[in-house]
Amino acid sequence: MGRVGKRTFVYEHRPAIRGWASIAGPKEGQGPLGHTFDAVSEDDLWGQPSWEKGESEMLRQCVEKCLEKSGVALSSVQAVLCGDLLNQIISSSFAARALGAPFLGLYGACSTMIEALLIGGALVDGGYLSNAVCAASSHFSTAERQYRFPLEMGCQRPPSSQWTVTASGSMLLDGEDRDSLAVLTHGTMGRVVDYQITDANHMGAAMAPAVADTIQGHFSDMGREMRDYDLIATGDLGHIGRELLIELLTRRGIAVDQERLIDCGDSIFSKAQNDVNAGGSGCGCVASVLCGWLMRRMEEGELHRMLLVGSGALMSTTSSQQGESIPGIAHAVVIERRKR
Amino acid sequence: MGRVGKRTFVYEHRPAIRGWASIAGPKEGQGPLGHTFDAVSEDDLWGQPSWEKGESEMLRQCVEKCLEKSGVALSSVQAVLCGDLLNQIISSSFAARALGAPFLGLYGACSTMIEALLIGGALVDGGYLSNAVCAASSHFSTAERQYRFPLEMGCQRPPSSQWTVTASGSMLLDGEDRDSLAVLTHGTMGRVVDYQITDANHMGAAMAPAVADTIQGHFSDMGREMRDYDLIATGDLGHIGRELLIELLTRRGIAVDQERLIDCGDSIFSKAQNDVNAGGSGCGCVASVLCGWLMRRMEEGELHRMLLVGSGALMSTTSSQQGESIPGIAHAVVIERRKR
Numbered sequence: 001m002g003r004v005g006k007r008t009f010v011y012e013h014r015p016a017i018r019g020w021a022s023i024a025g026p027k028e029g030q031g032p033l034g035h036t037f038d039a040v041s042e043d044d045l046w047g048q049p050s051w052e053k054g055e056s057e058m059l060r061q062c063v064e065k066c067l068e069k070s071g072v073a074l075s076s077v078q079a080v081l082c083g084d085l086l087n088q089i090i091s092s093s094f095a096a097r098a099l100g101a102p103f104l105g106l107y108g109a110c111s112t113m114i115e116a117l118l119i120g121g122a123l124v125d126g127g128y129l130s131n132a133v134c135a136a137s138s139h140f141s142t143a144e145r146q147y148r149f150p151l152e153m154g155c156q157r158p159p160s161s162q163w164t165v166t167a168s169g170s171m172l173l174d175g176e177d178r179d180s181l182a183v184l185t186h187g188t189m190g191r192v193v194d195y196q197i198t199d200a201n202h203m204g205a206a207m208a209p210a211v212a213d214t215i216q217g218h219f220s221d222m223g224r225e226m227r228d229y230d231l232i233a234t235g236d237l238g239h240i241g242r243e244l245l246i247e248l249l250t251r252r253g254i255a256v257d258q259e260r261l262i263d264c265g266d267s268i269f270s271k272a273q274n275d276v277n278a279g280g281s282g283c284g285c286v287a288s289v290l291c292g293w294l295m296r297r298m299e300e301g302e303l304h305r306m307l308l309v310g311s312g313a314l315m316s317t318t319s320s321q322q323g324e325s326i327p328g329i330a331h332a333v334v335i336e337r338r339k340r
Numbered sequence: 341m342g343r344v345g346k347r348t349f350v351y352e353h354r355p356a357i358r359g360w361a362s363i364a365g366p367k368e369g370q371g372p373l374g375h376t377f378d379a380v381s382e383d384d385l386w387g388q389p390s391w392e393k394g395e396s397e398m399l400r401q402c403v404e405k406c407l408e409k410s411g412v413a414l415s416s417v418q419a420v421l422c423g424d425l426l427n428q429i430i431s432s433s434f435a436a437r438a439l440g441a442p443f444l445g446l447y448g449a450c451s452t453m454i455e456a457l458l459i460g461g462a463l464v465d466g467g468y469l470s471n472a473v474c475a476a477s478s479h480f481s482t483a484e485r486q487y488r489f490p491l492e493m494g495c496q497r498p499p500s501s502q503w504t505v506t507a508s509g510s511m512l513l514d515g516e517d518r519d520s521l522a523v524l525t526h527g528t529m530g531r532v533v534d535y536q537i538t539d540a541n542h543m544g545a546a547m548a549p550a551v552a553d554t555i556q557g558h559f560s561d562m563g564r565e566m567r568d569y570d571l572i573a574t575g576d577l578g579h580i581g582r583e584l585l586i587e588l589l590t591r592r593g594i595a596v597d598q599e600r601l602i603d604c605g606d607s608i609f610s611k612a613q614n615d616v617n618a619g620g621s622g623c624g625c626v627a628s629v630l631c632g633w634l635m636r637r638m639e640e641g642e643l644h645r646m647l648l649v650g651s652g653a654l655m656s657t658t659s660s661q662q663g664e665s666i667p668g669i670a671h672a673v674v675i676e677r678r679k680r
Contacts, residue, residue, distance in 0.1 A: 002467030007418070007442045009468045050662050078347070079529055086656065087427040089447050090664075093532060093654035097667050102347045102529035104455065105654075105669075107429050107447040115444065119459060126466030127342030128349045146658075189419055189442035192433060314433035314445075316426065318486075322390050324430075327437050329445075 002126070005221025009118065009187040011125040015173045016180035017335065018131070019070025022292035023062045025140070025166030028280075031269045036292035037167070038065050044141065044166055052090060055139035059084070059168045060095040063135055066170035066291075077101040077172075078129040081120045083112035084137045084283050085164075086146060091137050101133070109312025110207075110236050111190065112136040113169060113287035114331040117308075118187035121333065124175045125184075131175065137168035138282025147200070147317060161201040162238045162281035165268060169287025182298055186334040188218040192314060194327035200320055203281055204241020204265075207311040210328035211237065212248035214309055218332050219254065226257050230303045233294060235286035235310040235330075236265035238279030264289035286310045304337045342466070345561025349458065349527040351465040355513045356520035357675065358471070359410025362632035363402040365480070365506030368620075371609045376632035377507070378405050384481065384506055392430060395479035399424070399508045400435040403475055406510035406631075417441040417512075418469040421460045423452035424477045424623050425504075426486060431477050441473070449652025450547075450576050451530065452476040453509060453627035454671040457648075458527035461673065464515045465524075471515065477508035478622025487540070487657060501541040502578045502621035505608060509627025522638055526674040528558040532654060534667035540660055543621055544581020544605075547651040550668035551577065552588035554649055558672050559594065566597050570643045573634060575626035575650040575670075576605035578619030604629035626650045644677045 004010050022037045029040030039061070045054040046061070059082070067074055080099055083106035084091040096103035108115035116134035123129045141151060143164040149155045173184065193210040211234055219225055226232065237245055242263040249256050265280035268289055290308055297303045311330040320326070344350050362377045369380030379401070386397040399422070407414055420439055423446040424431040436443035448455035456474035463469045481491060483504040489495045513524065533550040551574055559565055566572065577585055582603040589596050605620035608629055630648055637643045651670040660666070 003469065052658055052662060053664075083447065085428075087658065088425075088449065088654065088656040090654070090656045090659045093667065093669075094659070094664065096669075097532040097534055097654075100531060102531045103669060104459065104529065105447040107423065107445040109428065119444065119463075122466060122468045123459075123462055126462060126468070128462045128466070129343065189444065191440060191442045192437040194437055314428065314430070314437075316428040316430045318392055318427065319430045319434070322392060324393075324434065327433065329433075329436075329443060 007189040008221035009122050011121050011184050013125050014183035015124040015175050016177035017182045018174035018177045018180050019066050019172045020291040020295050021062055021065035022169045022288040023058050024288055028167050033268050033293045036296050051141040055142050056091040056094040059091050059137040060098045062168040062170045066172055070172045078131050080133045081116040082135045083107050085143050110283050111310035111312035111331045112283045114310030117333045118331050120173050121184040121187050124173045132173045135170035136283040136287040138164050138284035139166045140164045158201045159277050161277045162279050163276040164282040165280040165285040167284035167288035169291035182335050182337050185336050188332040190214045190329040190331045192327045192329050196325045198325050203313045204238040206313045206326040207328035208241045208244040210330040211245050211309050211311045214330040214332050229305055229307045231306040232261050233308050234263045236281040237263045239266045240278045298337050306335050308333050347529040348561035349462050351461050351524050353465050354523040355464040355515050356517035357522045358512045358514035358517045358520050359406050360511045360631040360635050361402050361405035362509045362628040363398050364628055368507050373608050373633045376636050391481040395482050396431040396434040399431050399477040400438045402508040402510045410512045418471050420473045421456040422475045423447050425483050450623050451650035451652035451671045452623045454650030457673045458671050460513050461524040461527050464513045472513045475510035476623040476627040478504050478624035479506045480504045498541045499617050500580055501617045502619050503616040504622040505620040505625040507624035507628035509631035522675050522677050525676050528672040530554045530669040530671045532667045532669050536665045538665050543653045544578040546653045546666040547668035548581045548584040550670040551585050551649050551651045554670040554672050569647045571646040572601050573648050574603045576621040577603045579606045580618045638677050646675050648673050
């Protein structure tokens, strides 16, 4: 009845994933997944006078693309659940202003897309909404200058640092669509896990413990293990964080099948691309890879059941300046291809 | 079935409000509602080395007080839905780290407490959670230096400015409790409304249009009018914003009974208190007044059905510096006293 175990939602009516869309910036477009996005912009300002306004415009376009692909009018959207990395989630708020639909603002750092699906799934499954747009965005240039340094400084980035992805993803959940390719079946809530990482250039290490905790919690609640999924995709641990996750899971006695475990931040850039160091990060990373590459693989029949685990590093410049460590959180949802 | 009209959730199982608590700072303690809070701290740092850590500690204590009053162990809490005004909602994230329960981070600016009840109500009503803590906090000194000026500058504040309330409120929703004083019956989602206000010292004007929109939407969805409620409490419009709301509602043809319409930001401070100008504001304003004064009035049998409308101003220092206006959003929930 809606729940299994300690922190897993069961979506009994299996809300349909009626449509999805992804938009990415120029650098992401040049990466190995460039061909899987619905649109790649050559202009990382999306025609706007600032990167922040550009990010918001990218997000708005992504939601509209998702609706267009779904054949649903904006006026029929019952709610937009959305968030981003900027202070007071301005990319989402201003996109929601342009869209005009009811808006539920979320903040889960880079886990936000999955938090939106987790909550949106329950609201649609429970009959509170007949449909819901779940979306998230991030932008390298807005995140870098907010969290780290002015871009003009050209700071060096250590090998463990990650590159905030300029991209967004959007999904339309629909409680009445019976013909969709895929459905949402379960969601597992994350909790805040702190391994006392303090290096803001080592986000994979800050988030990996929360991801391990949520995967373990999900398996325990569901009575499942890794081989029950064709794929487990983490959000943006990067390749160092992915290695740490494998170690953490193994120490907890969870059999890890490395073939089934990918990280969106590790997949979105190639090693040959300059500057990305440990890989991609940002709300838009898992959002765009899910709504691009992964849903394509499901369409092609290659994936039948996948677990998406979005993770966020819970910090601000203020918390770091005040000596706080960087705890993480991870939310998860299960997406299944409908049997035909 | 879970929904009525365009944007109103119906909580068919009427989740119980099992317990609630409020904690306020020294200035709020000296105000007219000082005696209605569960605790008033003489120390606005709550023993911590910074205001930000103090705000987080206040929020944590408020949630623990709520659980204590509810007779529920922290280990039994299924989820904490929570947010605040700080960048990356650090007050909530770090409080959630201390609490250890699953955490769903929300950002609705000053509407966050009501957004938490709106979403938490659906998750409990729908059987996804058997209980949920819904909470929010704000702190004058953390908000002032983040949004406006360093406190040390001693900037003058115009008459329309509001004073961010140092307080927090927490409610425990419980899907199985049949003996609670009150229940949650409905919730109405807000949408982003922009009347092109650009003055960050005139938040009441920025938010009043969204409040009018949500009240009108709620009445329309429900087929109700103002006299169906003993009280309609807005979050933090202040006394100027309240006047604007009355004008906006009247222009929309909604009969306003001023006796039934209060604003928490207008009630929490007295006119004799220095510096508060147009009244209180902040996530903690509606949260602490709801979980203090208003629930007491319900306990005393004075209120039987109330509509809470929390409103948020959707802006950041960056959006204002980039010339953006300040749109608002308002979410609403209905709380009813159980018939005995």
